[in-house]
Amino acid sequence: xxxxxxxxxxxxxxxxxxxxxxxxxxxxxxxxxxxxxxxxxxxxxxxxxxxxxxxxxxxxxxxxxxxxxxxxxxxxxxxxxxxxxxxxxxxxxxxxxxxxxxxxxxxxxxxxxxxxxxxxxxxxxxxxxxxxxxxxxxxxxxxxxxxxxxxxxxxxxxxxxxxxxxxxxxxxxxxxxxxxxxxxxxxxxxx
Amino acid sequence: xxxxxxxxxxxxxxxxxxxxxxxxxxxxxxxxxxxxxxxxxxxxxxxxxxxxxxxxxxxxxxxxxxxxxxxxxxxxxxxxxxxxxxxxxxxxxxxxxxxxxxxxxxxxxxxxxxxxxxxxxxxxxxxxxxxxxxxxxxxxxxxxxxxxxxxxxxxxxxxxxxxxxxxxxxxxxxxxxxxxxxxxxxxxxxxxxxxxxxxxxxxxxxxxxxxxxxxxxxxxxxxxxxxxxxxxxxxxxxxxxxxxxxxxxxxxxxxxxxxxxxxxxxxxxxxxxxxxxxxxxxxxxxxxxxxxxxxxxxxxxxxxxxxxxxxxxxxxxxxxxxxxxxxxxxxxxxxxxxxxxxxxxxxxxxxxxxxxxxxxxxxxxxxxxxxxxxxxxxxxxxxxxxxxxxxxxxxxxxxxxxxxxxxxxxxxxxxxx
Numbered sequence: 114x115x116x117x118x119x120x121x122x123x124x125x126x127x128x129x130x131x132x133x134x135x136x137x138x139x140x141x142x143x144x145x146x147x148x149x150x151x152x153x154x155x156x157x158x159x160x161x162x163x164x165x166x167x168x169x170x171x172x173x174x175x176x177x178x179x180x181x182x183x184x185x186x187x188x189x190x191x192x193x194x195x196x197x198x199x200x201x202x203x204x205x206x207x208x209x210x211x212x213x214x215x216x217x218x219x220x221x222x223x224x225x226x227x228x229x230x231x232x233x234x235x236x237x238x239x240x241x242x243x244x245x246x247x248x249x250x251x252x253x254x255x256x257x258x259x260x261x262x263x264x265x266x267x268x269x270x271x272x273x274x275x276x277x278x279x280x281x282x283x284x285x286x287x288x289x290x291x292x293x294x295x296x297x298x299x300x301x302x303x304x
Numbered sequence: 305x306x307x308x309x310x311x312x313x314x315x316x317x318x319x320x321x322x323x324x325x326x327x328x329x330x331x332x333x334x335x336x337x338x339x340x341x342x343x344x345x346x347x348x349x350x351x352x353x354x355x356x357x358x359x360x361x362x363x364x365x366x367x368x369x370x371x372x373x374x375x376x377x378x379x380x381x382x383x384x385x386x387x388x389x390x391x392x393x394x395x396x397x398x399x400x401x402x403x404x405x406x407x408x409x410x411x412x413x414x415x416x417x418x419x420x421x422x423x424x425x426x427x428x429x430x431x432x433x434x435x436x437x438x439x440x441x442x443x444x445x446x447x448x449x450x451x452x453x454x455x456x457x458x459x460x461x462x463x464x465x466x467x468x469x470x471x472x473x474x475x476x477x478x479x480x481x482x483x484x485x486x487x488x489x490x491x492x493x494x495x496x497x498x499x500x501x502x503x504x505x506x507x508x509x510x511x512x513x514x515x516x517x518x519x520x521x522x523x524x525x526x527x528x529x530x531x532x533x534x535x536x537x538x539x540x541x542x543x544x545x546x547x548x549x550x551x552x553x554x555x556x557x558x559x560x561x562x563x564x565x566x567x568x569x570x571x572x573x574x575x576x577x578x579x580x581x582x583x584x585x586x587x588x589x590x591x592x593x594x595x596x597x598x599x600x601x602x603x604x605x606x607x608x609x610x611x612x613x614x615x616x617x618x619x620x621x622x623x624x625x626x627x628x629x630x631x632x633x634x635x636x637x638x639x640x641x642x643x644x645x646x647x648x649x650x651x652x653x654x655x656x657x658x659x660x661x662x663x664x665x666x667x668x669x670x671x672x673x674x675x676x677x678x679x680x681x682x683x684x685x686x687x688x689x690x691x692x693x694x695x696x697x698x699x700x701x702x703x704x705x706x707x708x709x710x711x712x713x714x715x716x717x718x719x720x721x
């Protein structure tokens with residue numbers, strides 16, 4: 114079992130991903146709240162987000178890279194619970210970013226952790242239906258297009274635009290929960 | 305590969321709807337001048353189109369990943385590397401380029417030299433980022449290359465403008481705030497952006513060269529160093545050109561004005577105000593004839609030219625970026641033009657200068673004999689109530705005394721250099 118876990122960790126690039134996430138988490142605690150004014154390209158009103166808004170991107174890409182590396186046929190027949198390990202790994206990454214919230218002030222760590230959770234969920238979901246190499250692209254695109262869309266002309270947040278929602282927003286956390294759950298189900302159900 | 309097949313399987317073609325969506329979603333947005341100045345229209349459109357650089361790079365990375373998987377570049381090949389890459393590169397950027405040219409042409413941005421520079425820089429950005437995407441796709445697995453190729457150009461457009469170091473934003477080619485009709489883009493801002501693009505281009509060429517050699521540690525090392533050096537040089541050399549700018553990389557616009565002569569005054573306007581010149585002259589004639597009746601000395605020319613020597617009582621500078629939509633706007637601009645002190649060009653406005661300026665302006669707008677809709681009070685003209693009251697008391701005095709008092713103020717203002 115231990116040997117299988119080691120091989121799984123190597124295959125998923127667990128160590129580099131954790132190192133990147135810990136560094137981002139530390140950076141998040143130190144400077145994540147720096148405001149970034151993003152002009153609206155597609156929508157009506159630009160939005161100001163914390164710098165930490167962009168920190169989930171490398172984490173999501175790293176998870177996508179990990180998911181693209183294994184041989185799917187081999188893993189499908191594996192007796193080891195590799196898919197559950199994948200989910201646990203995703204939760205661990207979110208927890209590492211949440212840890213910054215305990216140390217650093219402001220909402221940036223919460224937003225980063227929420228968007229990472231939603232992004233990983235979406236990546237797992239996309240990995241089920243798209244080529245593995247494209248798995249992280251929808252989440253990356255959603256986060257970037259979301260911030261470029263900004264707010265509606267009435268200064269409100271569109272319901273679909275979960276990445277830019279404030280940290281206390283229940284809708285934002287609901288999106289994260291739904292995407293994570295959907296991603297987990299899509300990843301766990303045998304193909 | 306047949307062209308039809310190439311089109312069918314190309315990411316560049318499949319991404320076309322997204323390019324169109326990004327561009328058309330904001331086509332109705334306000335441009336910087338508010339007056340249809342082609343340069344301002346071009347920079348507004350460029351701001352939207354530049355977001356397609358992410359999609360061009362993504363399409364390029366897709367093509368690069370395909371070439372990487374087939375290991376095309378390292379196998380013995382009858383075609384040269386540029387010939388192999390030409391079709392994938394072209395198909396990655398062609399749809400965004402087409403959309404860009406159509407949008408620019410529809411908005412008249414191809415009509416003037418200034419705006420053509422913006423068009424050329426925007427299209428070059430699409431082309432260079434498309435090639436950079438191919439280079440990334442050749443070196444990295446698609447799971448890395450695709451999201452990174454999409455995210456990096458987009459983040460490059462988002463993060464520098466958010467920096468507290470204002471000039472960094474001018475390196476991206478996004479000059480959304482440019483320009484009022486009396487301004488044009490500073491050449492250094494354009495060359496700074498082109499320098500950064502040249503750095504990205506050289507880095508991409510280095511990476512492609514490295515990938516077309518047999519994979520050896522020395523080649524990898526040389527490629528990595530070359531890419532890092534090219535990117536660093538591009539950013540550093542570009543920064544050296546734009547680091548003297550603040551938030552706005554603009555210089556005064558040197559363009560010939562067209563003069564329309566009235567009975568008492570000639571009004572010279574920029575091409576964007578040609579249609580309004582006749583009405584401005586008519587209203588200025590009315591006002592100036594009234595002011596001259598009081599003995600106030602007035603200029604013979606009102607001009608929007610940006611090279612007016614300050615302090616002349618015979619030539620007054622109109623604020624070219626102002627609007628002339630209503631009689632109220634015109635009266636305000638003409639009265640302001642006559643009461644500007646040369647020292648204010650240095651952003652200095654001593655209290656006594658402002659006081660005399662507002663007093664003279666308050667008297668002028670009330671004695672101009674121009675009927676404007678709406679109320680006549682200090683707040684509407686943005687004047688101090690004290691100046692308004694001063695004008696009220698002055699208007700109760702004989703005409704000659706009014707003229708002398710206003711002339712004294714205007715002379716005082718002209719002497720402030």
